[in-house]
Amino acid sequence: DAGVTQSPTHLIKTRGQQVTLRCSPKSGHDTVSWYQQALGQGPQFIFQYYEEEERQRGNFPDRFSGHQFPNYSSELNVNALLLGDSALYLCASSPQRSAYGYTFGSGTRLTVV
Amino acid sequence: TQLLEQSPQFLSIQEGENLTVYCNSSSVFSSLQWYRQEPGEGPVLLVTVVTGGEVKKLKRLTFQFGDARKDSSLHITAAQPGDTGLYLCAGLAGAGSYQLTFGKGTKLSVIP
Numbered sequence: 001d002a003g004v005t006q007s008p009t010h011l012i013k014t015r016g017q018q019v020t021l022r023c024s025p026k027s028g029h030d031t032v033s034w035y036q037q038a039l040g041q042g043p044q045f046i047f048q049y050y051e052e053e054e055r056q057r058g059n060f061p062d063r064f065s066g067h068q069f070p071n072y073s074s075e076l077n078v079n080a081l082l083l084g085d086s087a088l089y090l091c092a093s094s095p096q097r098s099a100y101g102y103t104f105g106s107g108t109r110l111t112v113v
Numbered sequence: 114t115q116l117l118e119q120s121p122q123f124l125s126i127q128e129g130e131n132l133t134v135y136c137n138s139s140s141v142f143s144s145l146q147w148y149r150q151e152p153g154e155g156p157v158l159l160v161t162v163v164t165g166g167e168v169k170k171l172k173r174l175t176f177q178f179g180d181a182r183k184d185s186s187l188h189i190t191a192a193q194p195g196d197t198g199l200y201l202c203a204g205l206a207g208a209g210s211y212q213l214t215f216g217k218g219t220k221l222s223v224i225p
Contacts, residue, residue, distance in 0.1 A: 031211075033213075035213075035215075041217055041218075042117075042201050042203075042215030042216050042217045042218050043156070043201075043203075043213075043215045044215070045212040045213060048211045048212070055211060056211045056212055090155050090156070092155075092213075101158075102146070102158060102213070103158070104155030104156050104157070104158075105155050106153070106154050107153075109153075
């Protein structure tokens with residue numbers, strides 16, 4: 001049973017560019033959350049998607065946007081990249097019926113130069 | 114804004130020793146989760162505690178949720194090199210909140 005799959009695993013972008021990260025949730029999970037983990041820090045909540053809509057958003061600017069598709073997969077888009085956006089981006093999926101069953105992917109390491 | 118503070122930030126111990134990691138907040142959480150994260154990987158859920166005063170054991174790991182649901186601890190007995198990793202606590206605020214608030218983590222090294 002595949003867990004959460006994220007792509008790409010690593011990415012290098014130039015300041016000002018745009019990036020799209022992708023996530024396929026664990027089988028049976030219909031809710032996807034995105035987190036940003038800077039070096040030496042704990043993950044910070046960006047937003048959560050359920051039923052193809054953004055259900056809750058953390059303290060991140062509008063440059064961060066997302067989408068959820070009918071098959072529950074999700075994308076995270078970041079526009080106008082800043083050096084400070086360099087981080088590990090984690091996707092977590094969970095079943096709607098349980099707030100506790102979070103499964104994280106291995107993440108996408110984004111470096112902005 | 115809810116915050117979770119973890120201590121210690123770093124811990125280096127010899128194989129066979131015991132240790133405790135603490136997770137504290139001034140806010141009440143409906144549940145607390147503990148994760149372990151290895152370099153280059155995502156966090157892996159170890160346990161979820163829901164009830165104030167709850168104690169859960171997972172082999173050599175013991176997790177406790179404070180009576181007021183503002184703090185939690187993780188105790189490891191007879192640590193092994195395989196326990197090495199970053200331990201993260203994360204809280205859920207309550208009904209209608211889907212945001213996990215994470216602490217900064219405790220980096221544990223167990224020396225053989």
